[in-house]
Amino acid sequence: MIAQALFGLGPQELIIILVVILVLFGGAKLAGLGKASGQAIREFKEEITGTKPESAEAVTASGDEAKTPPAE
Numbered sequence: 001m002i003a004q005a006l007f008g009l010g011p012q013e014l015i016i017i018l019v020v021i022l023v024l025f026g027g028a029k030l031a032g033l034g035k036a037s038g039q040a041i042r043e044f045k046e047e048i049t050g051t052k053p054e055s056a057e058a059v060t061a062s063g064d065e066a067k068t069p070p071a072e
Helices: 011-025 027-049
Strands: none
16 A cells, blocks of 8 residues: 555554644644745746746846836
């Protein structure tokens, strides 16, 4: 089974560990950690491939959106 491959832990042990983590950190903190790790992974992939997603706005180093001239 897949669950047995994780350091010899079964599904019951993994559930208990996840519940303890949820109690210690709280739901809001875990959601923030998940979001931050997702952004970090996305940025890492962009740096590796050298591409930016087309839907992303151009952002300057200060965090402000880049000013683009209006289309005519």
